[in-house]
Amino acid sequence: MVQANPAETTSRAKVQFGYRRHPDQERPEPTEHPVVVVGAGPVGLSFAIDLAQRGHAVVLLDDADRIGEGSRAICFSKRALEYWDRLGVGDRMVAKGVVWNVGRIFHGPSELYQFNLLPEPGHKRPAFINLQQFYAEAYLVDRVDELSAISLRWRNKVTALEQRNDRVLLTIETPDGPYRLSAQYVIACDGARSTLRQMVGADFSGKVFEDQFLIADVKMAADFPTERWFWFDPPFHAGRSALLHRQPDDVWRIDLQLSRYADPNVEKQPDNVRPRIARMLGHDQFEFEWISLYKFQCRRMERFIHGRVIFAGDAAHQVSPFGARGANSGLEDAENLAWKLDRVLRGSSPAALLETYDLERSAAADENIRESTRATDFMAPNSHQEARLRKVVLALAKETEFAKRMVNGGRLSVPSVYATPLSTADAENWQSGPCPGTSMLDAPLQDRDGRPLFLTDAFAAQGKRFTLLSFENGAVPDVPDEVGMIRIDRERGLADAEGLAHLRYGAEPGTSYLLRPDGYVAARFRHPTRAAIEAAMARAAGLN
Amino acid sequence: MTLSTSSNFNKPDDAFRAIVEAHRGLSDLESADLDAALVLILANHVGDIDVLRDAIALAKRRMMEAHQQQTAASGLQK
Numbered sequence: 042m043v044q045a046n047p048a049e050t051t052s053r054a055k056v057q058f059g060y061r062r063h064p065d066q067e068r069p070e071p072t073e074h075p076v077v078v079v080g081a082g083p084v085g086l087s088f089a090i091d092l093a094q095r096g097h098a099v100v101l102l103d104d105a106d107r108i109g110e111g112s113r114a115i116c117f118s119k120r121a122l123e124y125w126d127r128l129g130v131g132d133r134m135v136a137k138g139v140v141w142n143v144g145r146i147f148h149g150p151s152e153l154y155q156f157n158l159l160p161e162p163g164h165k166r167p168a169f170i171n172l173q174q175f176y177a178e179a180y181l182v183d184r185v186d187e188l189s190a191i192s193l194r195w196r197n198k199v200t201a202l203e204q205r206n207d208r209v210l211l212t213i214e215t216p217d218g219p220y221r222l223s224a225q226y227v228i229a230c231d232g233a234r235s236t237l238r239q240m241v242g243a244d245f246s247g248k249v250f251e252d253q254f255l256i257a258d259v260k261m262a263a264d265f266p267t268e269r270w271f272w273f274d275p276p277f278h279a280g281r282s283a284l285l286h287r288q289p290d291d292v293w294r295i296d297l298q299l300s301r302y303a304d305p306n307v308e309k310q311p312d313n314v315r316p317r318i319a320r321m322l323g324h325d326q327f328e329f330e331w332i333s334l335y336k337f338q339c340r341r342m343e344r345f346i347h348g349r350v351i352f353a354g355d356a357a358h359q360v361s362p363f364g365a366r367g368a369n370s371g372l373e374d375a376e377n378l379a380w381k382l383d384r385v386l387r388g389s390s391p392a393a394l395l396e397t398y399d400l401e402r403s404a405a406a407d408e409n410i411r412e413s414t415r416a417t418d419f420m421a422p423n424s425h426q427e428a429r430l431r432k433v434v435l436a437l438a439k440e441t442e443f444a445k446r447m448v449n450g451g452r453l454s455v456p457s458v459y460a461t462p463l464s465t466a467d468a469e470n471w472q473s474g475p476c477p478g479t480s481m482l483d484a485p486l487q488d489r490d491g492r493p494l495f496l497t498d499a500f501a502a503q504g505k506r507f508t509l510l511s512f513e514n515g516a517v518p519d520v521p522d523e524v525g526m527i528r529i530d531r532e533r534g535l536a537d538a539e540g541l542a543h544l545r546y547g548a549e550p551g552t553s554y555l556l557r558p559d560g561y562v563a564a565r566f567r568h569p570t571r572a573a574i575e576a577a578m579a580r581a582a583g584l585n
Numbered sequence: 586m587t588l589s590t591s592s593n594f595n596k597p598d599d600a601f602r603a604i605v606e607a608h609r610g611l612s613d614l615e616s617a618d619l620d621a622a623l624v625l626i627l628a629n630h631v632g633d634i635d636v637l638r639d640a641i642a643l644a645k646r647r648m649m650e651a652h653q654q655q656t657a658a659s660g661l662q663k
Contacts, residue, residue, distance in 0.1 A: 426621075433621040443629040 056179050057107045060196040060216050071210055071221035074100050075386055078228045079199055079237055083114065083174065084354035084371035085230030086181035090128045091379035093190035095505065097386055100222065101191055102213065104198035104231075108182070113174040115286065115294055116365035119159070120456045120480060121372045122166040123560065127501045129187075131166070133180045138170030139287050144269035146450050148435045150276050154445045155268075158453060163541045164483040165495035169365065169453070171267075171288045173258075177368075202227070202240040204348040226382060227350045230371070233338075235356035241347040247340020248414060250361065251301040252421035254335050257314055260292050261327035271450035273420075273435055277320040282420045282450070285321070292330055295321065296362075298420060305334045337361035337417055339410045345374075345399045353378060358406035360413040363420070363451030370409050373456065374402050380505065380558035384582060394583030397463055405457035412452045419449035456480035463557070465564035465577040474547030474554075474565065481510075481560045484542035486535040496542060497560075499527045499535060505558050507578055509569070512543060514550030519571040521578060524555075557581055588639035 065072040076092060078085045081103035089101045117125075117134065125131040145155040158168035185191045200219065201212035209227045213220055229237035238245060265287065272283040284296035295318055299308060307313055314332055319325040341358035345351060354371030378398045384390035422428040437444035456479070464477035475482055484496045500508060503525030511518050513530035520526060528534025529542055537543055546554060553569040554562055555577050564577035579585050594600045604623075608616045628637050 426617075429617060429621050430625070433618060433625060437622060437625065441626075441629075444625065447625070 056175065056182075058182070058195045060106055061194075062215075062217055063192065063194055065222060066215065066217060066220040068220075071223040073208070073223045074098065075225045076100070076228065076382070077102065077209075077211060077222055077224040077226075078230060079103075080229065080231035080235075080354075080356070081108075081178070081182070081193060081195075082230060082232060082354065082371075083177050083181065083368050084375050085228070086178060086185060087124065087128060087372055088228055088230060088353065088375035088379055089191050089193075090130075090181065090184055090188060091375060091505075092383060093185075093188045094128065095379065095383040097190065097383065099191045100224070101185070101193045102197040102199060103193075103195055106195040108175050108178040114177075114365075114368035115171045115173060115288055116169050116369070116453075117172055117177065117372075118365060118369040118454045119164070119166045119168050120454075121369050122170065123483070123497050124372055124376045126165070126497060127505055128181075128184065130180050130184050134172055134177060135166065135170055137176055137180075137289055138172035139267050139289055140167040140170050141267045141269060141287070142168045143266075144271065144450075144453070146448055147270065147272040147275060148438065148448075149274050151439075153435070153438050153448060163485045163539060165497050166483070171286060171294075173288055173290075173292070174368065176289070199231075199237060199240075202237060202350065204241075204350070209349045225349065225386070228378070228382075229350055229352045229356050230354050230375075231356050233355040233359045235352070237350060238342065238352065238356055241350055243342050243344070243347060243352075245340050245342055245359075247338060247359070247410065250337045250339075250417050250421060252336070252417075253299045253301060253303050253305065253308070254337065255297045255299050255308060255314065255317070255332070256335060257295045257297075257318060257332045258288065258292050258330040259295060259318060259327040260290070260330055261322070262291055263293065263322070265293075273448070273450070275321070278317070283321060284450075293327075297321075299334070301421075303334075309334045339414045339417070341403075341406045341410060345402060346395060351378065351382075351395065351398070353402075357402075358410065360409050361417040362413075363416040364409070364413050364453050365451075366409040366413055366454045369454040370405060373405060374398075376559045377402055381583075383558075390583045397461060397583060401457075401459045401461050401463075404459065408457055409454070416449045416451045459561065463563060463581045463583065465555075465580055467565065468573075469567045471565065472547055474545065474552075475562050477562050477564055479562055481554070481556055481562060482545045484537070484545050485539055486529070486542060487538050488535055491536075494535070496527070500556065500560060503527065507558060507563070507581065508556045509574065510546070510554040510556055511569075512537075512546065512548035512550065512552040516551075518553055518569045518574070520574055521571075524574065524578060555581065586633050586636055588636050588643065590643070 075097055077100045078089045079102050081101055089099045092099050122131050125134055142159045143155060143157050146153045185193050196216055198214045199211050200214045203210040208223050208225055211222045229235055231237055267287045270285040274280055275283050278297055281298035286294040288294055309332055311329055338359050339361055342352055345357045353374035360366045381394045381398055385392050385394055422431050434444050434447045438448050459478040461478055486496055487493055506525050508525035508527060509520050510527045513528055529537050551568050553566045555564040557563045563581035566573055
C-alpha cells in the first residue's frame, strides 16, 4: 500500500515469534518442497492456508520474527472476509473488527453527501470491517498453527534465488547461518520493497505522488459513529484533506494531507503532530499508537510471473490507500492463484492455467491503480487547472447530484470483473444476475431444518472446488464428479425463503451457475446439460 | 452518438453573447473558474463519454494549431 522509511515510523511490536531451527537446515543438499511462500503478511499467510487446505505442503518464510509495525492496512472488504471465511478465520476477524457500511464526505464545515456501500440486507458479511493489520496477521498465524501442512519459519531471509527449468533454488539466511531449499514454485508475497522482485531483476515502475500524508493512529474515548469520514478543506486543516476512521480498541485512524514541501523529520515528531490532531478533534485527550509520514506510490510489475517465481500483493503492485485496495487486492491475488496452483501441482490442469493469474490479476491491478490514482490526484491536484476543476466540482456538489458523484475521496474496493478466457460466454438471454467473470453474490438461505445459512456458507462447505449453483425445477442436473452442487430446492436442498437468491441471480427454474473455486462465475445456463457443464468446466480449468 | 459540429442554435449570436456577458466584469481567475464550472455542467448534460472525448480532441487540436500559428507569427516579427 504505502512505503515509508522505517526511521520515520514509531511503532509497537504486538506479537513476537521465536526462531526455531528446522531439520531442513541440517541437510547438506537442498530439501525439495512443492511450494515456498516468502513473506508472512496477510497475503502470504492467506495463500499458505488456502494451499494447505487444498492438501499441499507449504513452507512459509519471513525475515522478521514479529508482526505489528503499526496498524497499516485497516479496511478489509466483504470479498476479503468471504475469502477468510473459507480459510476458517472470518468469524474471528469480524468479531474483533468494527463493521461499517457508511461513508460521509465533508467540504469545509458542511457535509456534502454520504454513501452506503451495502444498502441491502441478506449478506453474511458487511461491506467492510476495520481491523488493525496486526490482528489480522495474528489470527492468520493462529490458523497456520492448526495446519500441520504449513512450516512457518521466522527469521528466514531469502538472500539468493536461482531459477532452474524444473525448480527454484533458494538460499536462506537464519540466525544459525544459511541453508538452501528447492521449490517447484516460489510465491513472493514479500511486500512493496520485495527483495525477490529485485532478485528476478523485475522493474517496478509507476507514479510517485509528491504530496505527503501524515498517518496517525490515536487511542481515545470518542463517540463518533463507525463510519468513514473524509474532509476536503476542513476548518481544522485548511486547504487540505483529512480522514477519520474507527478501529477496534478505541483506536482511530487519522490521515492528514501535508504539503509536498513539509519536512518529514519535523512533521513526524509527536510534539508537532499533537496540535494538528488536537485541532481536528477539539481536544488533546488522546495517545499515539503509531505515527508515520508517507508519499504514496502507484506502480506495478509488468509481469507477475517470472519463471517459477510468482508475485502477489504489494510485491506485485502498489496503490495509494484511498479505496482500501492494497491488502484487499493482495488477498484477491492469493485467492485467484491458490486454486490454479493447486490444479497445476496435482496435474489436473496445465501450467498455462497460471498465466490466467497474470492476466486476471494484472487487469485488476490496473483497475486498482487507476482508481487510487484518480482519488489521490483529486486530493492533491497536479496543476492550477486541476485544482480549479476540483474547486468547481466541490462548489457545484452542494446543489447538484452530478458533481457530488465526481467528488472523489476514494472509491472503495469491490471485486474486479475479469475479462478472461476461463469464462464461457452466455449462450442465452440474461437480464440480471452476475455475468461470467464476476464474483458470486451472497444471499440468505435455509437448510432443510429451517436453520438460516448464507449462500457463501454453502459454497465454502463445497470444499473450495468448482461448484454448480442450481435453481432446481425438479430435475437434478447431471454434473461431473469433481463438481460440487448447491441445490436451491425447498424439498431436496436449500430453501430461498426470502426469494433473494432467485432475485440476485435472475433465476428461473433450471437456472444454473458454474462457480470457480474462487467464487467467480465461470458460466451460467438456463437449461444446463452435462455436455455444456463439462465444456465450461474444461474451459475454466484451462484444459482447452 | 457522435459530436455534432453543425449549428444547433436558432440564434448562434445569442448563445455566444450569453457566454461573453457571463464573463463581463470578471477577473481572469474568476473567468477561468466560471469556464471550468460551465464545462462540467454542460459535459454532464451531454452525458456521453464518447461525445465528450470527441469535443476534447477537437478543442485541443484547434488550440494547439492556433498556438503553433501564433508562435510562428511571433517568430516572424523578430
